Amino acid sequence: MRIVDIREKTVSIASPIANAYIDFSKMTCSVVAVVTDVIRDGKPVIGYGFNSNGRYGQGALMRDRFLARITEADPDTLIDHENNNLDPFAIWKTLMTNEKPGGHGERSVAVGTIDMAVWDAVAKIEGKPLYRLLADRYRDGVADDKVWVYAAGGYYYPGKDQTKLKAEMQSYLDRGYDVVKMKIGAVPLDEDIRRIEAVLEVVGDGRRLAVDANGRFDLKTAIAYAEAIKPYNLFWYEEIGDPLDYALQAELANHYELPMATGENLFSHQDARNLLRHGGMRPDRDYLQFDCALSYGLVEYMRTLKVMEEMGWSSRRVVPHGGHQMSLNIAAGLHLGGNESYPDVFQPFGGFADGIRVENGYVGLPDIPGVGFEAKSALYAVMRELGEG
Ligand SMILES: O=C([O-])CC(=O)C(=O)O
Numbered sequence: 001m002r003i004v005d006i007r008e009k010t011v012s013i014a015s016p017i018a019n020a021y022i023d024f025s026k027m028t029c030s031v032v033a034v035v036t037d038v039i040r041d042g043k044p045v046i047g048y049g050f051n052s053n054g055r056y057g058q059g060a061l062m063r064d065r066f067l068a069r070i071t072e073a074d075p076d077t078l079i080d081h082e083n084n085n086l087d088p089f090a091i092w093k094t095l096m097t098n099e100k101p102g103g104h105g106e107r108s109v110a111v112g113t114i115d116m117a118v119w120d121a122v123a124k125i126e127g128k129p130l131y132r133l134l135a136d137r138y139r140d141g142v143a144d145d146k147v148w149v150y151a152a153g154g155y156y157y158p159g160k161d162q163t164k165l166k167a168e169m170q171s172y173l174d175r176g177y178d179v180v181k182m183k184i185g186a187v188p189l190d191e192d193i194r195r196i197e198a199v200l201e202v203v204g205d206g207r208r209l210a211v212d213a214n215g216r217f218d219l220k221t222a223i224a225y226a227e228a229i230k231p232y233n234l235f236w237y238e239e240i241g242d243p244l245d246y247a248l249q250a251e252l253a254n255h256y257e258l259p260m261a262t263g264e265n266l267f268s269h270q271d272a273r274n275l276l277r278h279g280g281m282r283p284d285r286d287y288l289q290f291d292c293a294l295s296y297g298l299v300e301y302m303r304t305l306k307v308m309e310e311m312g313w314s315s316r317r318v319v320p321h322g323g324h325q326m327s328l329n330i331a332a333g334l335h336l337g338g339n340e341s342y343p344d345v346f347q348p349f350g351g352f353a354d355g356i357r358v359e360n361g362y363v364g365l366p367d368i369p370g371v372g373f374e375a376k377s378a379l380y381a382v383m384r385e386l387g388e389g
């Protein structure tokens with residue numbers, strides 16, 4: 001058994017949307033196909049991955065160094081002999097050969113994307129949905145059969161008035177979501193408050209609305225927003241200041257007792273540990289949003305979950321960023337608290353399997369081998385073109 005080829009391509013996920021920090025007018029994403037010599041149903045098993053959103057495609061790093069490390073390795077060193085399968089941990093170690101510690105940036109995205117494709121292949125070789133494989137291997141066979149998801153959107157874009165914002169949020173509720181999320185921080189505070197109040201007219205209760213500042217605020221602005229939104233009792237207040245400013249995050253706990261969320265721009269278990277050590281995050285109410293696709297993949301994610309456990313955090317406090325099926329599998333298989341969902345943005349990468357409806361805020365997973373990409377036809381068309389083309 002061996003990996004015979006790894007292919008990558010960069011695709012556009014550009015759109016006119018903007019958060020408080022960036023617009024997505026030039027956003028790209030990498031798609032990876034790991035082609036194996038294992039035959040299932042008469043065809044070679046191909047694992048697929050993509051790099052979530054928010055960081056650009058990583059083709060250059062993959063082509064320059066990561067892909068060759070795998071294709072040049074002795075295939076036998078990449079095999080899990082006990083399970084007669086590929087070994088994602090050995091593959092990860094090979095990918096990270098001669099990489100110094102620290103400075104977890106773009107390479108974590110390149111590795112996270114390849115790792116997703118490897119796990120997809122592993123689950124396909126084993127003939128199980130990935131969440132089932134994860135539960136069987138790491139959680140005594142107990143998987144969640146559905147995952148809590150919230151609808152993320154509420155972006156800024158040209159010409160978007162409150163009528164459109166309200167219609168967007170109403171459409172999420174109509175599609176079965178209980179909690180929605182909107183962007184804040186790109187306009188003055190009083191204007192954001194009017195936007196929040198407009199959305200509250202739709203969702204009814206602050207506990208059904210989360211807000212995301214995308215790391216925009218300095219401490220003074222962060223506190224001003226905290227004071228202003230407190231009366232609404234929102235679901236969470238997300239990524240308030242710079243993702244690496246743990247002191248700012250810690251100070252906010254002195255000004256805002258309600259739930260906060262952060263972590264989507266922390267890309268390693270060491271960074272996650274620093275957040276938990278120094279960021280004042282509260283395990284009884286706050287949420288962590290690490291995204292495996294951006295942060296060295298599931299192999300590293302397991303280390304992050306271990307760090308959390310050692311520091312007294314339940315895995316149920318993690319609701320990953322990224323709205324992708326990989327995190328949905330991790331959520332169901334490793335017992336996270338839920339997953340983000342992008343019902344409308346970042347298509348065809350956002351969203352879950354075709355034909356599985358969200359009901360009362362929960363979504364099920366397709367019963368097919370792998371991550372489930374084949375059950376999302378528009379996404380699978382992009383992947384298949386790379387893997388089989
Ligand atoms: O706008 C983005 O970059 C995405 C984001 O923060 C989120 O989904 O939480």
Ligand SMILES: [Mg+2]
Binds near residue numbers: 212239264
């Ligand atoms: Mg966010």
